[in-house]
Amino acid sequence: MKAFTYERAHSAQQAARAAQQHPQAKFIAGGTNLLDLMKHQIETPTHLIDVNHIGLDQIEKTPDGGLRIGALVRNTDLASHPEVRKNYPVLSRALLAGASAQLRNKATTAGNLLQRTRCPYFYDTTKPCNKRKPGSGCAAIGGYERNLAILGTSEACIATHPSDMAVAMRVLDATVQTVAPDGARRSLALAQLHRLPGQTPQLETNLKAGELITSVTLPKPLGGRQTYSKVRDRASYAFAAVSMAAIQMPDGRFRFAFGGLAPKPWRVEAAESQSQPPAVAEVVLAGARSSSQTDYKKTLTARLIASALKGGNPL
Amino acid sequence: MQSPWSRREFMATSAGLTGGLVASQLVSAPSPAEAVAQPTPAHYPVTLNLNGQTQTLELDARTSLLDALREHVHLTGTKKGCDHGQCGACTVLVNGRRINSCLTLAVMHQGDQITTIEGLGTPDNLHPMQKAFIRHDGFQCGYCTPGQICSAVGALSELEKGIPSHVTADLTGPIPVSQAELRERLSGNICRCGAYSNIIEAVTEVAGENG
Numbered sequence: 001m002k003a004f005t006y007e008r009a010h011s012a013q014q015a016a017r018a019a020q021q022h023p024q025a026k027f028i029a030g031g032t033n034l035l036d037l038m039k040h041q042i043e044t045p046t047h048l049i050d051v052n053h054i055g056l057d058q059i060e061k062t063p064d065g066g067l068r069i070g071a072l073v074r075n076t077d078l079a080s081h082p083e084v085r086k087n088y089p090v091l092s093r094a095l096l097a098g099a100s101a102q103l104r105n106k107a108t109t110a111g112n113l114l115q116r117t118r119c120p121y122f123y124d125t126t127k128p129c130n131k132r133k134p135g136s137g138c139a140a141i142g143g144y145e146r147n148l149a150i151l152g153t154s155e156a157c158i159a160t161h162p163s164d165m166a167v168a169m170r171v172l173d174a175t176v177q178t179v180a181p182d183g184a185r186r187s188l189a190l191a192q193l194h195r196l197p198g199q200t201p202q203l204e205t206n207l208k209a210g211e212l213i214t215s216v217t218l219p220k221p222l223g224g225r226q227t228y229s230k231v232r233d234r235a236s237y238a239f240a241a242v243s244m245a246a247i248q249m250p251d252g253r254f255r256f257a258f259g260g261l262a263p264k265p266w267r268v269e270a271a272e273s274q275s276q277p278p279a280v281a282e283v284v285l286a287g288a289r290s291s292s293q294t295d296y297k298k299t300l301t302a303r304l305i306a307s308a309l310k311g312g313n314p315l
Numbered sequence: 316m317q318s319p320w321s322r323r324e325f326m327a328t329s330a331g332l333t334g335g336l337v338a339s340q341l342v343s344a345p346s347p348a349e350a351v352a353q354p355t356p357a358h359y360p361v362t363l364n365l366n367g368q369t370q371t372l373e374l375d376a377r378t379s380l381l382d383a384l385r386e387h388v389h390l391t392g393t394k395k396g397c398d399h400g401q402c403g404a405c406t407v408l409v410n411g412r413r414i415n416s417c418l419t420l421a422v423m424h425q426g427d428q429i430t431t432i433e434g435l436g437t438p439d440n441l442h443p444m445q446k447a448f449i450r451h452d453g454f455q456c457g458y459c460t461p462g463q464i465c466s467a468v469g470a471l472s473e474l475e476k477g478i479p480s481h482v483t484a485d486l487t488g489p490i491p492v493s494q495a496e497l498r499e500r501l502s503g504n505i506c507r508c509g510a511y512s513n514i515i516e517a518v519t520e521v522a523g524e525n526g
Contacts, residue, residue: 003356006376006422032418035379036399046354048376050423076412080478085486096481100503101470103400105412106419236481236502 001035002044008053012179012214015051019210020181022047027212029072030107032099033115040123042132056214059083065220068177071110071213075165076101078109087221090245093228094168100237110213113166113176113193114205117159117263118239119148130156131201142291147241150290150297152262157201161194161264162239168228170265171245171257175217181210190216194264201263224249225311229304230259242300246308256284256305261297277306359422365390366434374421381405383421384431392432392461396505403504406462406469407431413469415503432461435468443524444468447517455508463504467518470500471525492522 009015019025026045028034029052037043056070059081067083078084079095099107121127121139128137140148140158149160174190193205207213230243240260247255257267271283281302290298362371365388372387381398384390384407393416396404400418407416408430436442444464447453454460474492482499483490490496497518498511506514 001377002353004376005354005357006359006420008425028420028423031420031423032400032415035418035420039399044353046352048420052423076473076478080476082487085479089486092479092486093481096479096483100403101473101480101500102403102406102413102415102466102503103418105469106414236499 001038002041002046004045005047006050007047008050010053012051012054012056012212013181013183015049015054016179016181016210016212018047018049019212022049023209025049027051029111030074030103031111032103032107033111037116040125042123042125051212062217067218069109069216069218071108071215073109075099075104075107075109075112078165079104087223088168088172088218088226090171090226090228090247091165091168091218093226094164094243094245097228097230097240097243098164109165109216112163113169113190113213113216115163116204118162119159120144122159131159131197131204134200134202144293145291146293147239147260148294149262150288150294151266151285152196152264153289154197154199154201156199157197157263159197159201159263160239160260161262162259163265164228164230164240164243164259166190166194167243167257167259167265168245169216169218170267171247171255172218172222174219176213177215177217178207178211179214180208180212185214187217190265191267197263204263222247222249222255227308229307231300231304242297242304244301244304244308246304248308248311254280254309256280256308258284258301261288261301275309277302277309280305280309361422361425363421363424364426364428366430372421376420376422378421379417380407380409380419380421380424380429381416384416384429387421390431390433393465394458394461396459396462401505402459402462403466404459404462406466406504408465408469411469411472413466430465432465435464442468444517444521447520448514451513451517451520452510453514453517454506454510459504459506459508463501463506463514466501466504467514467521470497470518471522473500474522475525492519494519497522 025047028048028050057072058070060068062068075095079092085092119140122129122132127139130138148158169190175187176190176193177187179185225248227246231241232238243259245257255272257265268284271280274280285298356375358373358375360373384393393407394404396402398417400415405416406413410428436445444467479486480499482495497515
């Protein structure tokens with residue numbers, strides 16, 4: 001690990017200001033992804049701003065009946081919060097399908113959103129990777145790409161976003177609140193947080209330099225039947241091959257969002273007006289670019305959709 | 316005369332060179348503009364409550380909680396397996412919750428209460444989970460065992476608090492202490508010897524005693 005200096009921030013804005021003063025700084029919360037990347041020298045911040053002591057660890061109802069989740073709420077606490085279990089079960093399910101209990105006890109809400117891909121070529125510093133080293137090429141394309149993306153990819157990058165939590169938040173139409181170094185606050189739809197790689201896969205979000213996520217807000221409960229189905233190579237503690245957050249609304253309509261397919265949580269609202277499983281799958285998978293290694297993800301996606309429409313819960 | 320190279324620098328450079336031989340045609344060398352000046356190693360004081368005793372240490376900011384325990388306090392019961400949060404051998408309890416001590420910095424734990432395997436029980440006064448692991452032969456080589464035991468203690472505490480898991484059928488009802496629940500809750504601890512069935516028997520027994 002490269003050397004860095006360390007400071008403990010005491011408010012969100014102070015943290016954002018500190019980030020502005022140290023252009024090579026990183027915020028650290030749970031640290032479960034960042035420290036791993038620092039050990040590999042994939043991330044080499046010169047300064048760490050510890051945001052664990054700035055508050056923002058509460059879950060509270062909003063005036064319009066929604067739920068505001070502080071950026072520092074740990075994954076375990078979010079998954080087991082009574083309000084989430086009762087009214088947003090797809091979010092509990094997605095969180096509990098991710099990582100291990102030890103990691104969920106440490107990992108935070110904002111950190112989960114900002115975690116980086118587990119593409120093996122991003123992690124292997126002896127290989128080219130446009131995300132890790134812009135312009136160096138992509139060793140994943142044509143390499144071992146079985147677990148990589150088929151939607152939203154580019155010639156430069158086929159990495160997936162690894163979060164389960166974010167997939168559930170996408171289907172719930174979550175919004176993300178931030179504070180900038182100058183104190184300016186804004187809210188953006190979760191759908192607008194992550195970028196597609198295009199020619200700049202190193203830019204993963206639309207956050208500006210020093211901008212800090214302070215909370216994630218869920219709209220008022222949708223009700224209905226909510227499931228999170230995750231298909232993976234082993235039954236626990238593995239990233240998704242394909243995952244699906246599905247909600248059958250009280251009026252019978254469906255919503256779907258997918259993980260394991262794309263560089264961001266993948267939702268195609270246009271697919272939700274279709275009622276026949278093949279039509280839904282066709283719209284969700286429109287534009288998919290798969291290889292012989294990843295064709296199976298299309299089959300899995302179609303089967304997950306068909307199962308949800310039939311009322312099943314394929315874990 | 317002492318070499319101007321530290322072992323770490325030598326290892327890092329030689330690993331880079333080896334990689335370079337393989338990948339030299341694929342990866343261009345970093346341009347000087349990309350080089351970022353890293354600060355010199357910075358040290359910070361941190362006070363930890365370790366197994367009930369207060370310890371103040373002066374640590375390089377890079378020191379993981381795991382390395383602080385093993386290399387600075389010489390509590391070597393906590394093991395370093397993968398050092399990347401994948402195997403669970405380094406599991407300790409921080410403020411009562413189990414975490415991977417390899418993926419957290421010691422300086423981030425000012426004032427925290429840390430319980431390691433040495434703090435759970437002693438050879439003369441074993442923790443019930445330690446006794447159960449012995450009774451059920453819940454290990455072979457023993458390397459993952461301190462992490463398994465700390466994790467199991469954390470898992471039962473989570474069950475007691477009603478924290479659900481991936482296999483919990485009803486998110487709003489009571490959670491049964493089933494083998495499926497325990498297996499899922501301990502999936503973050505890898506045992507290369509494959510002592511899993513005996514580990515689950517040991518944890519099931521303690522869970523029954525608690526219930």
